Amino acid sequence: MAEIVELSEADQQRKDLILRNLQESLGVDKLTKQLSTGKNIHVYWGTATTGKPHVGYMVPMQKIADFLNAGIKVTILFADVHAFLDNLKSTFEMLEYRVEYYQRVIKALLSSLDVPIEKLSFQLGSSYQLSEAYTQDVLKLCGHISQRDALRAGAEVVKQVDSPLLSGLLYPLLQAIDEQYLKADGQFGGVDQRKIFILAEEQLPKIKLGKRWHLMNPMVPGLTGGKMSSSEIDSKIDLLDKPNVVSMKIDNSVCVRGNPEENGVLQFFRFVVFPIISPRIIDIKGQSYSNYDEIVESFEEKESISAEALKEFLKAFLIGILTKVQDKCENEELRNIMNHAYSSPPELDTSELSEGFQTVLELKDMGGDRMKEIKGDCELITSAKLYQKLNTDEPLKVLWRVSAKGKVNLGHLGGLLQLKRLQALKCECSILISDIGGFLDNGKCPWNALEARAKYYEEALKQFMKAISLENVPIRHSRENQYERDYTLEMYKMASKVTKDASAIVEGNTLATHLCPLYHALDVHFADVDLLITGEEQRPFVILGQQLCQGIGLPSQAALLFPKIPGMNGERMSSSNTEQHLDPLDTVKQINKKIGSSFCEPKNVKDNVALDLARLIIFPLHEGKEVVIKRDEKYGGNVSFSDYAALEASFAEEIIHPSDLKPFVTEQINALLEPIRTALTPQSKMITAAFPKVAKKK
Incomplete structure (x- = not known):
């Protein structure tokens, strides 16, 4: 049960002032307690x-005036990053001017309504919303919130379409987290933001950011019906609209009897006129009115006042x-700011297409030869x-990006062997370990283990190399x-260009999974390389990455897709499937058992795990040297192969049997893993930190 808090008469008056003329309030008990303690x-x-x-x-x-008169601190946030998420309708340079425009016009409005602006503080969203700590909290919250909940939270403030932009799903999360970074006890907004406030109350405690109260004012209907919107010119009257424009818009507004809730003019009296003039009365054509209900009764029931009379009063009001607002804004400096703030954003160069891209550049003979060498037996996306x-003549810069998900295993040799091959072709190779990639993919790496997991990956990969x-x-x-500012800004740019459906490459329920392809593309971009090498299963990431880069004006990324190394079930060897992958920390006995149970049918060379391991790992490691399969003399003795094709042909002709092949592959894999096992086994503390026990949810 809620704690009953007694307020002094003065504090009760403050509370009444804070809550008056609101449509709804959430968490009033918390506000009441804060009033009783004398908290600032x-x-x-x-x-x-x-x-x-x-x-x-x-x-x-008007409500901000009430808050100030009640003696509480008020901050007005100019949310430029939120505006930036609105489908890139403006550049960040334009937003700087818009912030200045908003600040000047809103200050002029406050002064015209006799609100004491010297007691207000103003904050720019980008002053903290692109910081490392803020971005981390956004990502953590993405890991807790489902796509459905994010979509529902923004239903009243983000344009609803069948497949919304990813930025529209992120928008409510940023607004919720703002409460923490502004050090606010509560948030105030229109009732259209109720679902965002509910999300904040339910979700912020999950990432230890606390729960706050929320106050909601009613929304002023548009002149043409529905919500008044900044983006719908005919529904609203701008603060800088001239008298003739104001008169024209009100003359054309909806004002018919029968439905007061849909009557734009009546609703103006309800939400704007009376809250401003109260407790004074107004006079229309010789009749006095002290509240909205009297106006409705006179117009709807008695019909003693006409629509024209209401409109004439509203125009004058x-x-x-x-006029007071515009007197404070009529200057050349503000006109210049407005021209910059609302100019047309530059068009992006989309001449380079993503999928199926056909270059018009001509390759010299040298370039063509290098292309074939680089490609090898892999698929190349140019x-x-x-x-x-x-x-x-410059060497290619090549990157292999690895997401720190489950255990490092034999499947990671696919990337390392490609690096070794490309290094021999004079390429400059590097590895990037993505800790956030493991977290975004359904929390396969818990947030509290990101640093330790990345450290484990680095050590394990070093031993493999x-x-x-x-x-x-x-x-x-x-x-x-x-977490750098430019990186995060490019991430939000991409989110403003990709839909929820297009970004749904990784299966999962949380919003975090939709960020996986964005961070994949940005890691490659900021690594500043010429070529990404990655597994063939990552093809959707590469294609979407090219489209994302094209969409925000970044150069497209080339990728070399190498074949998958199969797990013991024949599917790609996965870090998270411990039963089917070959872990360097597996014992010799475990390796024997896993390979022994894999599919290896006599004469069948298709989906044959042992043959695939020989083709993708054993022969490349022998680098052209003969491979010897040991056999007892009674079975024909040892057999040597100079290349994989010869081994496959012998297996297909049943010269080599599974009973020959599996022991050979097992011996080779164990010999490869033994020094890695020896180096990693003593580092149990590092591995425990990388894979902490997850507490069971109640």
Whole structure:
């Protein structure tokens, strides 16, 4: 049961002032307790700097006056990053001007309504919303919130379509987290933001950011019905609209009897006129009115007042206030700011297509030869940047990106062997370990284990490289770049260009899974390389990555897709499927058992796990040297093969049997893994930190 809190008469008056003229309040008990303790209470109201402020802003401004008169601190947030998420309708340079425009016009409105602006504080969203700590909290919250909940939270404030942009799903999360970074006790906004407030109350405690109270003012209907919107010109009256424009819009507005709730003019009296003039009365054609109900009765029931009379009064009332606002804004400096703020954003160059891209560049003979060597037996997805580099004498810069999910296993040799091959072709190779990639993929790496997991991956990969004699390949970590301001800004740009459906590459329920392809593309971009190598199963990431880069004006990325190394079930060897992958920490007996149980049918070379391991690992490691399969003399003795094709042919002709092949593959794999096992086994503390026990949920 809620604690009963007694308030002094003065505090009760403060509470009544804070709560008056609201449509709904959440968490009032918490507010009441704060009033009783004498806490310096802080509330914030935010506005995304998109369209131009309109007369609907008079409603929250009146409430801000109430808050100030009640002695609580008020911050007005100019949410420029939120505006940026609105489908990239403006550049960040334009938003700087819009913030300045909003600040000047809203200050002018507050002054015209006699609100003491010296007691207000103003905050710019991008001053903290692109910081490392804030971005981390956004990602953590993405890991807790389902796509459905995020979509539902923004239903009233984000345009609803069949497949919404990913930015529209992120929008409510940022607004919720703002409460923490503004150090607010509560948030104030329109009733259209109720679902965002509910999300904040339910979800912020899950990432230890606390629960706050929320106050909601009613929404001023548009002149043409529905909500007044900054983006719908005919539904609103801008604060800088001239008297003739105000008169024209009101003359054309809806004002018919029968449905007061849909009557735009009547609703103006309800939400704007009376809250501003109260407790004074108004006079219309010789009749006095002290509240909205009297106006409705006179218009709807008695029909003693006409629509024209209501409109004439409303025109005079609004023009009177707006004239004061405009007197404070009529200057050349503000006109210049407005011209910059609402100019057309530059068009992006989309001349380079993503999938099926056909370059018009001509490759020199040298470039063509290099292309064949680089490609090898893999699939190559090209880009203009790669073609240009191949036509030079400069070495290619190659990156292998690894997400720190489950255990490092034999499947990771696929990337390392490609690096070794490309290094022999004079490429400059490097590895990037993505810790956030493991978290975003359904929490396969818990947040509290990100650093330890990345450290384990680095050590395990170093031991694998040592075992295959791969040297001079630096290993970097994604956290070196992924929380920088520019990186996060590009992430939000991509989110504003990709739909929920298009970003649904990783199966899962949380919003975090939709960020996987974005961080994949940005890791490659900020690594500044010519070629990404990755597994063939990552093809959707590569294609979407090219489209994302194209969409925000970044160069497309080339990728080399190498074949999958199969697990013991024949599917791709997965870090998270411990029963089917070959872990260097598996014992010799476990390796024997796993390979022994794999599919290896006599004469059948298709989906044959042992043959695939020989083709993809054993023969590449022998680098052209003969491979010997040991057999008893009574079965024909040892057999040597100079290449994989000869082994496959012998198996298909049943010269080599599964009983020959499996022991050979098992011996080779155990010999490869033994030094890695020896190096990693003593590092139990590192591995325990990388894979902490997960507490069971109640």
